Amino acid sequence: MKRNVTEILHHLGEENMPFGSVTPPIFQTSIFQFDSFDKFKEALSNEEENYLYTRGNNPTVNIVEEKIAALEHGQRAKLFASGIAAISSGIMAFLKSNDHVVCVEDSYSWTKTLLEKYLKRFGISHTYVDGSDIEEVYSAVRPNTKVIYLESPTTFTFKIQDLENISAFAKKYGIKTIIDNTWATPYFQNPLDFGIDLVVHSSSKYFGGHSDVVAGVIVGSKKDISHIFNTEFLNIGAVPDPFASWLILRGLRTLHIRMERHFQSTMKVIDYLYHHPAVEKINYPFYKDNPQLALAKKQMRGGSGLFSIKLATKRVEDVKTFTDNLRIFKRAVSWGGYESLVVPYAVSHKNLSEDNISIVRIHVGLEDPEILIDDLERSLKRMMKK
Numbered sequence: 001m002k003r004n005v006t007e008i009l010h011h012l013g014e015e016n017m018p019f020g021s022v023t024p025p026i027f028q029t030s031i032f033q034f035d036s037f038d039k040f041k042e043a044l045s046n047e048e049e050n051y052l053y054t055r056g057n058n059p060t061v062n063i064v065e066e067k068i069a070a071l072e073h074g075q076r077a078k079l080f081a082s083g084i085a086a087i088s089s090g091i092m093a094f095l096k097s098n099d100h101v102v103c104v105e106d107s108y109s110w111t112k113t114l115l116e117k118y119l120k121r122f123g124i125s126h127t128y129v130d131g132s133d134i135e136e137v138y139s140a141v142r143p144n145t146k147v148i149y150l151e152s153p154t155t156f157t158f159k160i161q162d163l164e165n166i167s168a169f170a171k172k173y174g175i176k177t178i179i180d181n182t183w184a185t186p187y188f189q190n191p192l193d194f195g196i197d198l199v200v201h202s203s204s205k206y207f208g209g210h211s212d213v214v215a216g217v218i219v220g221s222k223k224d225i226s227h228i229f230n231t232e233f234l235n236i237g238a239v240p241d242p243f244a245s246w247l248i249l250r251g252l253r254t255l256h257i258r259m260e261r262h263f264q265s266t267m268k269v270i271d272y273l274y275h276h277p278a279v280e281k282i283n284y285p286f287y288k289d290n291p292q293l294a295l296a297k298k299q300m301r302g303g304s305g306l307f308s309i310k311l312a313t314k315r316v317e318d319v320k321t322f323t324d325n326l327r328i329f330k331r332a333v334s335w336g337g338y339e340s341l342v343v344p345y346a347v348s349h350k351n352l353s354e355d356n357i358s359i360v361r362i363h364v365g366l367e368d369p370e371i372l373i374d375d376l377e378r379s380l381k382r383m384m385k386k
């Protein structure tokens with residue numbers, strides 16, 4: 001059943017709170033008790049459906065899971081201690097030794113480390129694809145391919161993949177499709193509606209929304225989430241903390257308002273940068289010159305606050321001058337909070353070339369866009385004077 005977004009964010013799963021409490025309590029308990037032998041035995045034999053031990057289920061955590069499952073139009077969700085824990089568990093749950101994974105090449109760096117370093121130890125191989133061309137994705141598939149891993153859009157180059165066609169192809173061959181939907185959030189994009197099997201998120205970004213919590217989540221069918229719960233989730237134990245889950249619950253209250261604001265402000269900042277002589281290129285799915293704009297509009301109702309620019313220089317000194325003169329934008333990793341941030345590619349990556357050395361990733365937060373534009377204007381001017 002598809003519900004109204006604010007009904008999900010503000011009411012779903014909170015019908016019977018103790019003492020008439022308006023906000024749900026933080027169930028800060030590790031264990032749950034039983035009033036009989038039989039009930040105790042039943043809980044131990046089916047941890048998935050019972051409160052037994054917080055490494056499995058916890059009521060505060062479950063409220064957040066119910067909301068995120070509904071937002072993503074999925075049957076069920078499982079929260080994890082971090083985004084990468086949800087991603088690693090989701091991928092590993094559907095693989096055995098000697099299987100093969102097709103993965104988008106610009107996906108999150110630790111997702112790639114999982115394939116390159118960790119799964120390699122178990123004989124699991126992978127092929128990277130650019131992802132913008134579906135024929136390339138199809139031709140990367142082998143008889144032992146079990147997972148196609150997508151991230152749409154990616155979060156440095158902002159390329160998108162054709163979800164409907166890739167998932168239809170994967171279904172024909174019994175391949176699981178998993179997508180990282182952290183950038184768009186379910187407020188703007190619902191990959192399950194296009195036939196994708198599983199959606200993963202870093203809840204440390206827009207779900208939390210205040211840069212004060214690390215968590216992750218995976219959403220899909222009852223059957224797939226049940227499989228993940230009983231394999232990777234319980235055994236690897238990347239358990240979400242009740243307080244961290246409660247912070248996500250609080251962040252979710254304003255998700256709809258924050259996402260609209262991030263989108264509007266980002267479009268204003270991009271409009272300004274578009275005409276600036278020091279900016280050579282802008283990477284954002286909803287940017288008017290984006291060659292993938294039609295696909296972006298088909299798959300997403302709007303965009304978030306993260307994009308990248310290529311400065312019109314080949315000198316790292318210029319990138320430094322631009323970065324160091326910013327006053328409102330903070331120099332920090334991550335994104336999705338209330339605040340504006342920058343990450344120069346030359347800080348976060350090692351494979352530097354003339355093509356990428358002047359790329360800067362920008363997160364537009366919830367400040368007035370006018371002060372953000374002033375900040376960029378001043379720093380770009382300094383850079384051009386040098």
Ligand SMILES: *Cc1c(COP(=O)(O)O)cnc(C)c1O
Nearest residue numbers: 082083084108155182202204215
């Ligand atoms: C941050 C991020 C992750 C990892 O999430 P953590 O919560 O930091 O573990 C995964 N995917 C994307 C796109 C991210 O930005």
